[in-house]
Amino acid sequence: MKDQNITGTDRSTSRNGAFPPGFLWGAATSAYQIEGSPLADGAGPSTWHRFSHTPGRTHEGETGDVACDHYRRWEADLEIMSELGLGAYRFSISWSRVLPQGTGKVNEKGLDFYRRLVDGLLARNIVPCVTLYHWDLPAALDDRGGWLNPDIAGWFADYCAVIARALSDRVSMFATINEPWVVADAGYLFGVHAPGHANRYEFPIAVHQLLRAHGAGVQALRTNGAKEVGLVVNLEPKYPASNAVADLDAAERADHYMNRLFLDPALRGHYPERLDEIFGDAWPHARADLSTVQTELDFLGINYYTRSVVKDDPSAYPTGARPVGQTRAAHMTTGWEVYPDALTRVLTWVTERYGRLPLYITENGAAFYDPPCAEEGRVSDPLRCANYRSHITAVRRAIEEGADVRGYFAWSLLDNYEWAAGYSMRFGIVHVDFATQERTIKDSGHLYREIIASHGGILDGDSSA
Ligand code: IFM
Numbered sequence: 001m002k003d004q005n006i007t008g009t010d011r012s013t014s015r016n017g018a019f020p021p022g023f024l025w026g027a028a029t030s031a032y033q034i035e036g037s038p039l040a041d042g043a044g045p046s047t048w049h050r051f052s053h054t055p056g057r058t059h060e061g062e063t064g065d066v067a068c069d070h071y072r073r074w075e076a077d078l079e080i081m082s083e084l085g086l087g088a089y090r091f092s093i094s095w096s097r098v099l100p101q102g103t104g105k106v107n108e109k110g111l112d113f114y115r116r117l118v119d120g121l122l123a124r125n126i127v128p129c130v131t132l133y134h135w136d137l138p139a140a141l142d143d144r145g146g147w148l149n150p151d152i153a154g155w156f157a158d159y160c161a162v163i164a165r166a167l168s169d170r171v172s173m174f175a176t177i178n179e180p181w182v183v184a185d186a187g188y189l190f191g192v193h194a195p196g197h198a199n200r201y202e203f204p205i206a207v208h209q210l211l212r213a214h215g216a217g218v219q220a221l222r223t224n225g226a227k228e229v230g231l232v233v234n235l236e237p238k239y240p241a242s243n244a245v246a247d248l249d250a251a252e253r254a255d256h257y258m259n260r261l262f263l264d265p266a267l268r269g270h271y272p273e274r275l276d277e278i279f280g281d282a283w284p285h286a287r288a289d290l291s292t293v294q295t296e297l298d299f300l301g302i303n304y305y306t307r308s309v310v311k312d313d314p315s316a317y318p319t320g321a322r323p324v325g326q327t328r329a330a331h332m333t334t335g336w337e338v339y340p341d342a343l344t345r346v347l348t349w350v351t352e353r354y355g356r357l358p359l360y361i362t363e364n365g366a367a368f369y370d371p372p373c374a375e376e377g378r379v380s381d382p383l384r385c386a387n388y389r390s391h392i393t394a395v396r397r398a399i400e401e402g403a404d405v406r407g408y409f410a411w412s413l414l415d416n417y418e419w420a421a422g423y424s425m426r427f428g429i430v431h432v433d434f435a436t437q438e439r440t441i442k443d444s445g446h447l448y449r450e451i452i453a454s455h456g457g458i459l460d461g462d463s464s465a
Pocket residue numbers: 030033179303363411418427
């Protein structure tokens with residue numbers, strides 16, 4: 001295994017090859033972002049329910065109370081998945097639907113919703129891929145300290161055991177936690193996501209408890225019949241703004257802070273070296289016990305959206321690495337640069353640094369400006385189409401370069417609730433008219449259907465990545 005950063009030079013050539021047989025083509029969503037009805041059938045509130053109902057926390061005070069109303073429209077949504085020809089569907093389970101208090105008594109009605117969903121997927125030959133935690137912690141557990149309470153590893157393991165006992169006869173792929181870095185960074189360091197804390201002393205504690213919960217969750221899932229267990233991380237290669245030593249160093253710090261923070265402990269059993277330096281006296285866990293955290297994974301899920309170019313700036317909190325603005329594209333609602341080459345790089349970097357483990361792109365996509373309603377049954381989204389073409393081509397290139405990529409999930413199946421940004425960003429390949437809940441497959445959805453049907457063949461000749 002080589003020890004290197006995800007930084008380097010651009011590639012500009014493309015080779016055409018095939019996606020491996022059995023490569024999974026899917027789309028992804030998460031519970032709070034699409035389900036709506038957050039308190040139905042005995043569910044308990046989650047931290048996101050509480051956060052979105054707190055004035056001033058989200059775009060125009062928007063909440064997930066209705067979202068895509070998927071809790072009630074799930075069957076129609078399954079039909080759309082069939083129409084798209086999806087081979088797999090990645091969704092998350094709302095912990096507080098199943099365990100309203102976070103621990104203890106199971107709410108069978110909540111669990112039944114996911115049982116029905118899984119059965120509906122299997123009946124349509126769509127592989128269900130379950131994420132246990134996609135940011136909606138039961139509020140009852142937040143009242144007990146949430147991700148700052150060391151007991152959370154046990155709470156999470158018990159929840160994982162409930163889910164595995166209920167579903168592992170029909171679901172083979174389980175991921176413990178989605179994007180733990182975002183949970184800690186946005187939820188505990190910057191306070192822009194639930195639970196809304198901004199505290200540099202809490203960040204390292206949350207990181208450590210997320211890792212312990214992941215380790216305990218893996219064990220609980222396996223003990224209760226799960227066959228393939230993984231973790232999902234979001235990775236964003238850090239490119240230095242110049243070759244100046246200070247900028248190279250800043251890119252390395254940013255890389256340790258974001259890309260290595262969960263992977264080094266989970267796969268190598270140690271924290272990245274530079275966290276001590278970044279957090280100083282707030283980093284008490286640098287030498288904490290990671291023996292229950294490091295565990296062999298059956299797969300790693302990677303969520304990729306963009307890269308960032310950084311320059312050294314000691315005032316940039318917390319790493320002293322400031323993203324350089326000129327790479328940002330104005331036509332995107334997120335402001336994220338379209339940069340597919342970094343997706344190839346991220347896949348080869350993970351393979352080189354952590355070994356050739358099975359990888360899935362568990363999220364990739366983009367939010368561009370789309371109209372609020374379809375026009376004559378059509379939503380034209382050429383920028384998103386180009387984005388899918390170039391990024392899927394970038395995945396194929398990574399496979400050619402030796403990465404063991406087993407599947408790709410578009411983010412997202414549906415336009416949905418984009419957390420603090422509310423409904424202001426549309427990531428779907430299926431348009432949702434939030435006034436009527438009408439769904440319309442966008443041009444990008446039609447393109448994705450063709451990509452799936454041809455197993456990537458229609459991309460032959462594309463060199464846009
Ligand atoms: O919508 C989110 C998702 O919940 C986690 N990954 C990034 C997506 C786009 O911001």
